[in-house]
Every structure is written in C-alpha cells, then in structure tokens.
Amino acid sequence: MKRNRPRLSRRTFWVLCALLVCLRLTLTGFQQAYIWVGGAPLDDELMFRAANSITAGQWLGAYDYLTLSKAMFFPVWLALLHALHLPYLISGAALWCGAALTAAFAFSPMWRKKDPEQGRVLTLALFAVLAFLPSSWASYTLRVYRDNIFPALCLYFFAGMAGMALRAVQEKPAPLWPWLAAAGAGLACGYLDREDAGLFLLPFAAAATGIVAVVLAGKHRWRALAAQLIPYLMLGAGVLTFCTLNYTHYGVFALSDFSEGSFAAAMGAMMRVDTDSDKPYLSVPADARAKIYAAVPELEPLAYWLEEDDQLQNDFRDPGLDDYRAGSFYWA
Template sequence: MKHFRPRLSRRAFWVLCALLVCLRLALTGFQQVYIWVGGSPLDDELMFRAANHITAGQWLGAYDYLTLSKAMFFPVWLALLHALHLPYLISGAALWCGAALLAAFAFSTLWRKKDTEQGRVLTLGLFAALAFLPSSWAAYTLRVYRDNIFPALCLYFFAGMAGMALRAVFTPEKPLWPWLAAAGAGLACGYLDREDAGLFLLPFAAAASVIVAVVLAGKRCWKALAAQVIPYVMLGVGVLTFCTLNYTHYGVFALSDFSEGSFAAAMGAMMRVDTDSTAPYLSVPADAREKIYDAVPELEPLAYWLEEDAQLQNDFRDPNLDDYRAGSFYWAIRRAAQFEGIYADAKTADAYWQTVADKINAACDAGTLPSRTGRRVATSQPISAAYVPSTLAETWNGFWHVLSLRDCAPYETLRSIGTEDDFAAWSGYLHCGFNSAANAGEDTPYYSPYQKAVFAVMQGWTRVCSILLTVGVLCAVLCQLAELLPQRRQKCTAQTVVPWLLLFGIFGIALLRCAMIAFVEVSSFGIGTSTMYLATVHPLLVLYAFAGLLLYGRPRKIDK
C-alpha cells in the first residue's frame, strides 16, 4: 500500500494562502493598541511625534535631546501608513504575513525538487507556522513602537539571503537578484529601525555572501557573483539618505547623535573613569561622577540636575541602587544637557560632547583621572569577564523563554492612558482603536466577550506551538549534529554543505541575538527577560526546526 502523500495544485495553494492571510488579519482586528501618553517620551511618543512631523513635511521636527537619539525608520513607516489611510495594527500584521510567505518560498527549493504539488503542501505548512507564530501578535506589538515591525524586517532579510543561497546551489540558472533585493530591503530597513540591527544582521550577511561567492566562483557564474553587492548597496543608499536628511535639517551627517559620534565618545570616556562601586548595572557611579565634575568644568552645570533635581532623579534614578542604571544614565545626562541649553542645535551639542570626551580622555591618559579601560566610543558598558557568567545564564534563560513562547499573550493587561483629545489625535493618525475602556470598578482594560473568546483561542494555539517548537528545535539539533558522525560520511558537495551551513548559521545567529540581549540585560537594564527584544529569534527557530527536520530527520535509505 502506498504512503499517503498530500498534494496541492497551484490554484488551491494560493487560495489557501489568501484564506490564511485573511484569518491572520482578522485575528489582529480583534486586538487594540496600547498607549501611555506622557509615560513613554523616549519610545512610543518619540516615534509618534516624529511621524507627525514627517507628515507635516518637517522631517523629524525641531531639534532637542531626543530628536536623533534613535534610528528613525519606524516614524517613516507610520507616516506612510497615515498617507495611505491604512490601519496601524492590520498593516503590521500584513507586513509580517509577507515576510512569512517570502521565507516559506525561500526554503521551498529544499523540498520542491522532486514533487512540486507535494512541495506546495510543505511550503504552505511553513508559511502557516510563521504567519501564526504567537510572538508576532504578542502584547509588545500593540505599542506604537518600532518593534512592531522589526522582526518582520529581519525575517525579510534572512529569507532573502537564504533564498539566494539555496538557489545559487540548486537552481543556478535562475536569477538571484530578486532574493538579494528582498534581503537588501530587509537589511536597510532593519538597520534604520534599530541601532543594534547591524550587530545582528551583518554577521549573517557576511558569512552568507562569502560562502555563496565561493560556490558561484567555482561555477563561473560571474553575473550572479556581482549581484552579491545588491544588499550592501541598498543598505548604503538607505543610510546615506537618512544621514543626508539629518545633515540638511540639523547639520549633523549621522544616523544618530546618540550611539555614534561625540556623545558616544563622551559616554565611553566617562565609563573609563575608575570607581570604587561594585553595585551591578552602574556605568558611571556617583563616585566616578564626582571625579569627572572636578576634572571637567564643562560638566559642572549638569551636576545640579543629575544630583539634586528631584524630577530628573525621580524619572531616571533607581531607588534600590540609589544611583542611575547604565540604561538610564545616558538619558538623564542628555536631559540635563537639554536644560542647560546644550541641545539648542545639533552643532552646539556635538561640539560640547566632543569637548567633554577630549578632556576626560586627556585626564585619563595623563593619570589625573584613574582609568579602568582604554579609549572607547560607545554608550554600552565595557565587556568584562565579570559579566560572562551572568550573560551566559541569561542567554540560556532567554533561549528557553523563546522556545516556550512565554509572554506572548495577544492583549495588553494595562489600560491605555491619555485624555480624550490624546486618543482622538492618535486614533485619527493611526486609524485604529485603543484599549482605553475600563472594566466596571477597576482600572483594567475592558475586552468584549468576542475579543476574550478570540484571545483564548490564540493563547491555546500558543501552548500547542510552544510544545511543537521545543520538540522540533531539539530534534533538529540532534539530527543535524548526527550528520557529522563518521558513519554518516558522504561526498561533500555544495548541495550537501550549503544547506547544512545555512541551518547552522540560522541557529547560531539566533543564539547570538539571545546573547546580545542577555549582555544588555545583565549590564545595563535589569528589567527581566523580554519577548519584545527576543522576537526576532522566534521565526529563526521555526525555520531551523522545520527545514532541519525535513532535511535530516527522515530515515535514510540503506544501500544494499
């Protein structure tokens, strides 16, 4: 009796894809946006305000200490949605569905070589697994913040690079540039959406480009080899465009005046100064600040705000540590500089922070200030051996947090805060509703019986997915490692090596992201493991489990 092999025609495939997309968007239609007007000036409000300025033709608006503090692709996205009259949450879900479909087609080369109709079933299955991934509808996506689209942008990049690599090996006669263009769009937009995207995306891009370049050079596919520059050219064009806009409006040729340039140099210099404090999370403790104030007169005016002003300390100081955490200090000192008029314009701020950096570094080099590191240009804590154990432990915790799909509830437990005018302004711009209604006698958000029923179904699916993802990833790891055993040796070809390296790279880059977030958590934030910062890892593990099990998890035929 022949084994049952499900098959799917082209028309049925696209009909089912359309139905799945409609269902995914319908689920998102039951969700509501969460905002806290007045409570998120560094995040959601910053992005919303910048989007409104873009709509008004003012780029990011009048310059202050926050204007260039973050990568600003997300306000461009919001302004685009507003111009097209598209609802915010639905548009984010549609962007995610597009990334999921691209990723499913990227890997389809692995299983569509022999049986096209059966391959469509697997492609549809991978698309469904990604489109309905619970992390893509978790509560963090309900904020008006850049992480609503960042995982999708990253998935476009990874899908484009994977699709290019697999087609370079299995179907070299087909053009690679569409996949490279998709990867370039994801790379450029992701890089412009978050400051840490480059550390996450560029290592994978570089490794994939080198491996594919070796394969293409061996086949003398020079046009395809030349096309490898497409993602990097698109990244360069995107960065150049934003830097030019910033220079035109503010006189600073940079993506950000926070994570690069003179402010980063000043923060790196401050963190050079030795300290007697052993408290965790502190980058520039109180005793180090006192030494710096004495050595750098330019910083003395900021001392009042940082050490005495009640409002600024209430906003940024950690009462448990009685000091500023690393993840808060740089915001506090920038606001103090704003109060002193240093952010009157970008050139003034740039010159001020460069002077601070130069004087601190000179004092450290001369021995006037005690130094614990060499010169640095960074807003992050110096990497030291003391952080290794806690970073490894948090990396492990973050990895299991992802596998078990924790904190993926499709609703926000906090009620939106703002006046009626605030809600009208935000709703009018974003074309969506907010969870501002409260349960009777409580300060918790009200959800209708229909919403609660849909949310219950989504949470039930989350529990099923957590089991499938955990078992799938663990089995895929074991199956892939089994390929290295001596008794499984086989002739190495591009068609056997490249897929193995691709899956190894996907799993490795997922662990890298966990480690990156873990280091920031244990050195600067201390806020606990967050699904929002790890949401780019979930789709990578789905891809790894799905493709890994199909490639290496099936029984092998034994030659007689």
C-alpha cells in the same frame, strides 16, 4: 502498498494563502493599538510626534535632545500609513504575512525538487505556522512603536539571505537578485528602525555573504557573485538618505546621537574614566562621575541633576544598585 501523500495544485495553493492572510488580518482587526501619551516621551510618544512632523513636511520636527536620540525609520512608516489611509495594526500584520510568505518560499528548495505538488503543501504549512506565530500578535506589537514592524523586517532579511544561499548551492543556476533585494530591504529598514540592529544583522549578513561567495567563486558564477553587493548597497543608500536629511534639517550628518556624533563621543569618553566600582551594569559609576565633574568644568552643572534632582533619581536611578544602569545613564 504505496501511501498517498497530500498534493496541492498551484491555484489551490494561492487560494489557501489568500484565505490564511485574510484570516490573520481579520483576527488582528479585533485587537486595539495603544500609545502611552505623556507616559513614554522616549518611546511611543517620541515616534508618534516625529511621524506628525513628517506628515507636516518638517522631517522629524524641531531639533532638541530627543530628535535624533533613536533610529527613526518607524515614524516614516507611520507617516506612510497615514498618507495611504491604511489602518496601523492591519498594515503591521500584512507586513508580517509578507515576510512569512517570503520565508516559506525561501526554504522551498529543500523539499520541492522531487514532487512540486507535495512541496507546495510543505510551503503552505510553513507559511501558516509563521503567519500565526503567537509572537507576531503579542501585546508588545500593539504599541504604536517600532516593535510592531521590527520582527517582520528581520524576517525579510533572514529569509532573503536564506533563500539566496539555498539557490546558490543548486546545480541548476537560479537568479539570486530577488532574494538579495528582499534581504537588502529588510537589512536597510531594520538597521534604520533600531540603532542597535546592526549588532546582530550585520554579522549574519557578513557570514552568509562570505560562505556563499566561496561557493559561487568555485562555480565561476561571477555575475551572481557580484550580486552579493545588493543588500549592502541598499543599506548604504538608506543610511545616506537619512543622514542627508538630518544634515539638511539639523546640520548633523548622522543617523542618531546614540551611535555617532558629539553626544556619542562624550558618552564614550565618560565610560573610559577609571573607576573603583565593581557593581554590574554600570557604565559610568558615581566615583567616575565625581572625577568628571572635577576635571571638566562644563559638565559640573550636571552634578545637581544627576546626583540630587528628585525627578531624575526617581525616573532613572536603580534603587537596588543606588546608581544609574548603562541605558538609564544614557537617557538621564
């Protein structure tokens, strides 16, 4: 006896998708955003202040030691929401729902070939699971900080690359550029949202592109092969735009001081100084700093602040190691 499987028309599918999105946004509407005013000058407050400057037409504000300390896409997002009069948490949830729906469709070739209606059931189920993923509305997403949108940007990227790859191996050629554009948007915005994003986004992108390029070359699909450049061109355009704006306003052609420029070069030089310390997590231990103070007169004034100032000791020094951990030393 043949079992009846759940079936779903196209119209019903989209109605249910809309209802799920409305439910997800409604649940988010009961949550409250928070910002650590005066308590997070390196995080929430930094981004919020930069967004105010963008809204006032002053790019990221006056240039000081914090202005380019991080990647600054999130202030652009905040300024955009302000210009469009959109609520912060609802907009973040909507961005996540869009990424979840993109991911659900990205994997749909795995199950819709035999029965399109049953395939829509599985696509809807995957969308529902992703849309209501607990991590997408966890407490860290309520901060007025880049963690609110970064998971969604990563999901757009991974979904775009997966959707492209699954269609590239199909016997019947399918357009790949929409998925590559989605991947490019996620890659560019994610890269500009966090200064460390490239460490795990770019290796995945390179692996996916390389594998798919071999498949496409074997099938002589040269146009689709050329389209593999789309995510990287979008990333390049985004980086060039930010670097140009930073150069126009501050004379610094860089995304952030964290990864490039004079401060990054100085950090690299200090971390290359020989040390006798074997304590973990220390990038520039105390004995290396002593050598630096003695060898570089310009840095000698830092000795008081890094070694004696009570506020810096309290804020950044690890009491267990009695020294600065890598990230803490960077900020100190």
